[in-house]
Amino acid sequence: MFTRTHGARALLAAAAISIAAIASSCVQKDDAQLVIYAYDSFASEWGPGPVVIPAFEKATGIKVELVVPGDAGQVLARAVDEKASPLADVIVGVDGNLLPKALAAGVLSAYEPKASASVPPELVLDDRWRLTPYDWSSFCVMWDSEKLAAPPESLEDLTRPEYERKLILMDPRTSTPGLGFVEWTAAIYGDGLADYWKRLAPSILTMSPGWDTGYGLFTAGEAPLVISYTTSAAYHAEYETAGRYRALEFAEGHPIQVEGAGIVSGARHRKAAEAFIDFMLGDEFQSALPLTNWMYPVKEGVALPPSYDASRKPAKTVSAGLGPDELDGAVRAALDALQGR
Amino acid sequence: MSASDPVRLEMVELTKAWPGQVVSVSMVAEAGGILAVAGPSGCGKSTALRMAAGLEPPDSGRVVVGGRDVSALEPSRRGIGMVFQDYALFPHLDVAGNIEYGLRTRGVKAAERRATVSRLLDSLGLSGFERRRPSELSGGERQRVALARTLAVEPAVVLFDEPLSSLDAALRKRLRSDIVDEQRRLGFTAVYVTHDLEEAMAVGDRLAVMADGRVLQCGPPDELWERPASAEVAAFIGSGPCLPVVRVERVERDDGVVVAVTSAGRFAAPADGLSALETAGARLFFDRSAATPCAAAPGETGVFSARCVRLDYAGDSLECVVEADGAGLSSLRLPKTAEARVGDMISLRVPEAAVRILPAAAR
Amino acid sequence: MKAVRSGRSSLPAAVLFPAFVAALLVPLGAAFMPLFDGGAASNLARAFADPRFFRSFSYGLSQAAASAVLAAAIGLPGAFLIARRDFPGKRLLSALSAVPFCVPPLIIAVGFVLYYGREGFLNRVLMAAFGLDEPPIGFLYSFAGVVMAHGFYNFPVVMRFVGDAWATAPRRHEDAARLLGASERRVFMTVTLPSILPSIGAAMSLVFLMCFYSFVIVLLFGGPGVGTPEVELYRAARFEFDRPLASAFALVETAVAMGALALYAAFERRAAGDREESERGAPTGFRGAGEVALAALYGAFIAVCFIGPLASIVAESLTIRSASRVGSGLGFGNYVSLFARRGFAPALANTASLGLLSAALASVAGFSLSVGLKRARSPILSKILPLLPLGVSGVVLAYGWSSALGRSSAVAIAAVQAVSAYPFALRAIQSSVGLSDERYVEAARSLGSSRLGAALRVRLPMAAPSIASGFAFAFAMSAGDANALIAAPVAGFETLALLLYRLAGSYRLNEACAAAVVLAIGTGFIFFVKDANDVRL
Structure with missing residues (x-):
């Protein structure tokens, strides 16, 4: 019989072992020569991190500590919190929407990489190079050709009655593609944004909290249209038979999302940080992006894998050119329109 | 109130079987009397009560109240009320709310309800207690409220299911006499279940002893005390020694008396139709207070010899625990004048009238 | 903490109580700070x-x-x-x-x-x-x-x-x-x-x-x-x-x-x-065919409406999508690829050690507090404070922790999880006889035991089964929780629940479902072994 005393001892032993295990797992490593804060999917098993970080360490001999504060917003938030005595040298994952906030907080410092000329000018988000872009993609509506015969051809088409409850969006308060879609409507409709969202409301099945759940609903067949990236089509082409899920190109043009990394102001390992930014625009890093981060590399001339044939870059790019406050205003206007006020 | 016309309650072969246990009882509570039911815990006495009340559906048997078979009726239509263990007063209702509960279910008008409540409270000495909560009452007050609640719907019979079992000894004694007083005053028929034999004998006009789901004996308490029907009853009541009978000898008398031989003595006792062949397993019983000390007289009929192992002073008498050969320990009441010492063999004369031969257990 | 008598006698409570209040109030304060x-x-x-x-x-x-x-x-x-x-x-x-x-x-x-x-x-x-x-x-x-x-x-x-x-x-x-x-x-x-x-x-x-x-x-x-x-x-x-x-x-x-x-x-x-x-009566069998029918109807309702979605998770974890995503087959492929993941074994080990640590914290705190709180004089302190973690959002707590600590650690995560699990651990532990009945401790004290000794040698063994219930419950809560780690991630520390979120977040829903099933079997097992009836939630 398992007596009480044994039970209590086993409990104590288990607790002691777990304390030891945890304590050993979080011994502070301070021998790092470069501290990078990155968002979770960058660092995850199937993200670019496990490919590019060892490659960087091998190429430069610099030992990297990769810290994952959460999503891109949390990466920036952590950097802002630590502004007085920064622990991070580089933050990875700041996009066009987060950049104004990062600049306003003054957490980034300028460094123009040696290969800066290889980045097309339309992808350069900050002409003082406080943020160096590394990849990009276009927002688009993905179409499930099995479930819907005639896809929409424009944002305006989405409001037609035949698409009632056929569109999955992401919530702009909690997700980047969600915010991207609001920006898209702002770019096309300007002041007519609220009116557009009122007309769009019947078509929306739901607004999911993040891209993952929304896209999951889409592939589960809940609705045949979802907001995503044009590169999603390449993903399907890589792992599945191409053709069922297609990226729709709208004549009005598509907004793009550009992701970049920057050196933290007052970074403790400035030289190593600069080396990383340079490495980021090298072929090894850039060519890893399409199949790990599922985005286009920013560097021109990097060969794309064959699956990217399914992912055409839209002919026309649009931008609402909104400041951070204006974008917040657009989100509010869109949500208010949905709530019928 | 029910007092006007007390009725008789009969339980006729009320039977309920579970895996491993069967309760099957027949009992009669005489009109206007109290039938006390005693037995060890788990003997089925509460089940019997619940079957009578209709709270536990029996497998078979009948319940007859005042000559009317009520077996098929709902609990509330049988004219049976019940006072529960710990009284089961509704904690969220005040005293008036508790007492008028049954009247409300019967659709009695508010004014009439109020009148009944205050009349009952008056008669139980609880005037002005209407708005009290059960938690604010003393044990005795709770009991009276429980009684009032039961009596409010004027039952012909009131069942008491171990109402005092969780109270301390002093309070129990007082409250049980309260119950008897109220019953005498109001005259309702009552069945009173308890595991406490002393309580049962004090309360009941008649006493039923139960064990293993059966009624072993039912009769006036003194009859059970002096003339237990079986060794089982005698052992439960503890009113005297039960000595194994070795053999029975016929004597040449014509009054049906035989001599039963035990290892602690020979005793003459009424044969009561007992045949010699049935003596296997029979016991010899005598009232524990009937024995008186005498000079040692080995082999003499009517003399009991045993070793005294303990002697306790019990006020008006001495309680003497004796060990007899083959009969284990028994407790006797001796006059204070008795000269016994612990460790001595003592001899006691037992009058023939106090002796009974109890048949072997039925099973 | 004025309401808890200080001194050797209630040492564990005197130490743990402020620690626990701190574990809750510090992050809460950090989260409220920017208001000013x-x-x-x-x-x-x-x-x-x-x-x-x-x-x-x-x-x-x-x-x-x-x-x-x-x-x-x-x-x-x-x-x-x-x-x-x-x-x-x-x-x-x-x-x-x-x-x-x-x-x-x-x-x-x-x-x-x-x-x-x-x-x-x-x-x-x-x-x-x-x-x-x-x-x-x-x-x-x-x-x-x-x-x-x-x-x-x-x-x-x-x-x-x-x-x-x-x-x-x-x-x-x-x-x-x-x-x-x-x-x-x-x-x-x-x-x-x-x-x-x-x-x-x-x-x-x-x-x-x-x-x-x-x-x-x-x-x-x-x-x-x-x-x-x-x-x-x-x-x-x-x-x-x-x-x-x-x-x-x-x-x-x-x-x-x-x-x-x-x-x-x-x-x-x-x-x-x-x-x-009140007394506890034994449950009985059904009374009559009508009751059986109603109960069966209810059972069917629960099965169709509640078990159905849970079963769908299991079915999804066994579904192998064909490349065209038109057809699908059944098999253990998702489990095979989940178990083969580099991060799976460490995640399993981390889940276990994090769960054990947070459950140990929660049940030690639960036990000490239930002993200590018996003697607390203020009803608000003894009634509301232990429940306080229920009223604080996970987002606020984790956010507060990460801003209060700067860099979060697995120990901090275990503390956060212990804080949210301990009201339930406490509830389980408080129901034990050894705690509710003072006579046992009084008996031990009369035999010369110190108050602390009485707590350890009488209350603890008597409460052991219910502490085990609280422990199992806190472990299961910790194992199923990913919020704390999502809000305040720890570098290189991944648990099964977090892995599940990452799988779901990277378009690997079938594998995420497999991870959920593994998690559910693990935690459900604890509950089933520990007779569900004595875990009083």
């Missing part, structure tokens, strides 16, 4: 002026209230069955009470989509059976969908809480009412219901709290643009970087939750008080 950035009054005024404020609160409150009502409606028949009837499958039914605490809401949401969705199991079956073109069940993406999901997710809480009370509800009182002429309905309304009402209230306040803080289910099913205070708080903090506004939301949100908590505590106390003097 530029004047608390003006920040609060700004929050109140924002139309989103009232919209989110009215939505949050109404969906939580409706969900609590639905959970009660579904849970009450179950409570009756668990308390009063014996039937095959009873243990399974009562084991369901682990679900709301140990299965992450994301998985519940996925299960609901797979089962109730437009392309879900139910709709496909109905469309095939009746030759329909449109899915007949379309409630999922609406207010009703949120309430349904919450109601079904949380009904086991009501079932368990009320079932416990119902099992000890006074049967003699019911018999008394019956004899006094009350019909069964009237017996229930006038006797049984008043005695279980406090526990219904307690369970409903708890469900209300859990739904008020719900995030994924509200956003996914609530219809476009709805938001609870939790969502607005997240948005203000993460996207608008408006910390003062976020703090204002957090403050009001916490205040509302504290209201619900006070209600819970009040109900709990009444429920406990009523229970003291």
Whole structure:
């Protein structure tokens, strides 16, 4: 019989072992020569991190500590919190929407990489190079050709009655593609944004909290249209038979999302940080992006894998050119329109 | 109130079987009397009560109240009320709310309800207690409220299911006499279940002893005390020694008396139709207070010899625990004048009238 | 802490109590701090002026209230069955009470989509059976969908809480009412219901709290643009970087939750008080064919509406999608690839060690506090404070921790999880006889034992079974929790629950479902082994 005393001892032993295990797992490593804060999917098993970080360490001999504060917003938030005595040298994952906030907080410092000329000018988000872009993609509506015969051809088409409850969006308060879609409507409709969202409301099945759940609903067949990236089509082409899920190109043009990394102001390992930014625009890093981060590399001339044939870059790019406050205003206007006020 | 016309309650072969246990009882509570039911815990006495009340559906048997078979009726239509263990007063209702509960279910008008409540409270000495909560009452007050609640719907019979079992000894004694007083005053028929034999004998006009789901004996308490029907009853009541009978000898008398031989003595006792062949397993019983000390007289009929192992002073008498050969320990009441010492063999004369031969257990 | 007598005698409580208060109040303070950035009054005024404020609160409150009502409606028949009837499958039914605490809401949401969705199991079956073109069940993406999901997710809480009370509800009182002429309905309304009402209230306040803080289910099913205070708080903090506004939301949100908590505590106390003097009767078999039919109907209802979505998760974990995503097959491929993942073994080990640590913290704290609190003089301190973690949102707590600590660690995560699990550990431990009956300790003290010695040598062994229950429960809660790690990630420290989120977040839903099944089997096993009946939630 398992007596009480044994039970209590086993409990104590288990607790002691777990304390030891945890304590050993979080011994502070301070021998790092470069501290990078990155968002979770960058660092995850199937993200670019496990490919590019060892490659960087091998190429430069610099030992990297990769810290994952959460999503891109949390990466920036952590950097802002630590502004007085920064622990991070580089933050990875700041996009066009987060950049104004990062600049306003003054957490980034300028460094123009040696290969800066290889980045097309339309992808350069900050002409003082406080943020160096590394990849990009276009927002688009993905179409499930099995479930819907005639896809929409424009944002305006989405409001037609035949698409009632056929569109999955992401919530702009909690997700980047969600915010991207609001920006898209702002770019096309300007002041007519609220009116557009009122007309769009019947078509929306739901607004999911993040891209993952929304896209999951889409592939589960809940609705045949979802907001995503044009590169999603390449993903399907890589792992599945191409053709069922297609990226729709709208004549009005598509907004793009550009992701970049920057050196933290007052970074403790400035030289190593600069080396990383340079490495980021090298072929090894850039060519890893399409199949790990599922985005286009920013560097021109990097060969794309064959699956990217399914992912055409839209002919026309649009931008609402909104400041951070204006974008917040657009989100509010869109949500208010949905709530019928 | 029910007092006007007390009725008789009969339980006729009320039977309920579970895996491993069967309760099957027949009992009669005489009109206007109290039938006390005693037995060890788990003997089925509460089940019997619940079957009578209709709270536990029996497998078979009948319940007859005042000559009317009520077996098929709902609990509330049988004219049976019940006072529960710990009284089961509704904690969220005040005293008036508790007492008028049954009247409300019967659709009695508010004014009439109020009148009944205050009349009952008056008669139980609880005037002005209407708005009290059960938690604010003393044990005795709770009991009276429980009684009032039961009596409010004027039952012909009131069942008491171990109402005092969780109270301390002093309070129990007082409250049980309260119950008897109220019953005498109001005259309702009552069945009173308890595991406490002393309580049962004090309360009941008649006493039923139960064990293993059966009624072993039912009769006036003194009859059970002096003339237990079986060794089982005698052992439960503890009113005297039960000595194994070795053999029975016929004597040449014509009054049906035989001599039963035990290892602690020979005793003459009424044969009561007992045949010699049935003596296997029979016991010899005598009232524990009937024995008186005498000079040692080995082999003499009517003399009991045993070793005294303990002697306790019990006020008006001495309680003497004796060990007899083959009969284990028994407790006797001796006059204070008795000269016994612990460790001595003592001899006691037992009058023939106090002796009974109890048949072997039925099973 | 004035209310706890200091000195050697209550040493563990004297040390642990402030530590625990700190574990809760420090992050809470850190989360509220930014409110004073530029004047608390003006920040609060700004929050109140924002139309989103009232919209989110009215939505949050109404969906939580409706969900609590639905959970009660579904849970009450179950409570009756668990308390009063014996039937095959009873243990399974009562084991369901682990679900709301140990299965992450994301998985519940996925299960609901797979089962109730437009392309879900139910709709496909109905469309095939009746030759329909449109899915007949379309409630999922609406207010009703949120309430349904919450109601079904949380009904086991009501079932368990009320079932416990119902099992000890006074049967003699019911018999008394019956004899006094009350019909069964009237017996229930006038006797049984008043005695279980406090526990219904307690369970409903708890469900209300859990739904008020719900995030994924509200956003996914609530219809476009709805938001609870939790969502607005997240948005203000993460996207608008408006910390003062976020703090204002957090403050009001916490205040509302504290209201619900006070209600819970009040109900709990009444429920406990009523229970003291009542007896526990053994459940019986069904009475009559009508009852069997109703119970079977209820069982079928639970199976179809609640087990269905959970089963869909299992089915999804066994589904192998073909490359064209048109057809699919069955197999263990998802499990094979999950187990083969580099991160799987460490995640398993981390889940175990994190769970053990947080469960150890929660049960040690639970035990010491339940001993210490017995002697606390202030009722508010002893009643409300232990429950406080229930009223603090996970987002606020983890956010506060990460900003208070700067760099989070696995130990901090274990502390956060222990804080959220310990009200339940405490509840389990407090129910033990060794703690509720002072006589044993008095006996030990009279034999010369010190108070501490008495606590360790008498209370502890007597409470061991219920401490084990609390421990198992805290472990399961920790294992199923990913929020703390998502909000305050620790470098290189991944658990099974976090892996599950990452898999779901990287378009590997089948594998995520496999991870959920592994998690559920692991935690469910603990519950099943530890007889579900003595884990008093």
